[in-house]
Amino acid sequence: MTKRVAILISGSGSNMVALAQSMTGDHPARPVLVISNDPQAGGLAKARALHIPTFAIDHKPFGKDRAAFEGALHQALVTAKVDIICLAGFMRILTADFVSKWEGCMLNIHPSLLPKYKGLETHARALAAGDKIHGCTVHEATAALDDGPILGQARIDIRPDDTAETLAARLLPLEHQLYPAVLRRFAAEDKTPVLLGH
Ligand code: GAR
Secondary structure (H helix, E strand, C coil), rough: CEEEEEEEECCCHHHHHHHHHCCCCCCCCEEEEEEEEECHHHHHHHHHHHHCCEEEEEEHCCCCCCHHHHHHHHHHHHCCCCCCEEEEEEEECCCCHHHHHCCEEEEECCCCCCCCCCCCHHHHHHHHHCCEEEEEEEECCCCCCCCCCEEEEEECCCCCCCCHHHHHHHHHHHHHHHHHHHHHHHHHHCCCCCEEEE
């Protein structure tokens, strides 16, 4: 049966677009909902242009009440009968309670070669460490931040003149290859890691 995918974003949504555009033809999944915690997120208009239903749940009015915010999120996902959640630049930390409801069905993309550089500023941290190789990871989301079984990684060389900005810009097109490749396998219940680059 075709899997129903929700994509959660907070920003420009370029990974969301790559995922959504990949789900055609004999792909085992289809995008059914794009959710943002920021009503102004640029990705929402991109999703509408792709004719995907969108939903904004502004986290700000919920203040510190993460449970209430996540309750609204969970309800939207259940109502849309979602099978798989793709976190794609979704910049809210999810509680263990929420994650436990979707564990095994939720993927995340992170711009580092996990387990290195969980959290923010991944490109700057790879440069500061003198790394020669950088990359991105798609993994199953678990209660621990940027953790969980790795389903794919893409690698790029770090050049001597790289800055955090140039690294991010060169990595993003690889993210757009990696995430759809992993989702396709995952939706077909194949967890063999996808490895791109060298
Ligand atoms: C991507 O680079 C993604 O890897 C990163 O945010 C960006 C979102 O871009 N995610 C994280 O940092 C999650 N910890 P996009 O909105 O254009 O897809």
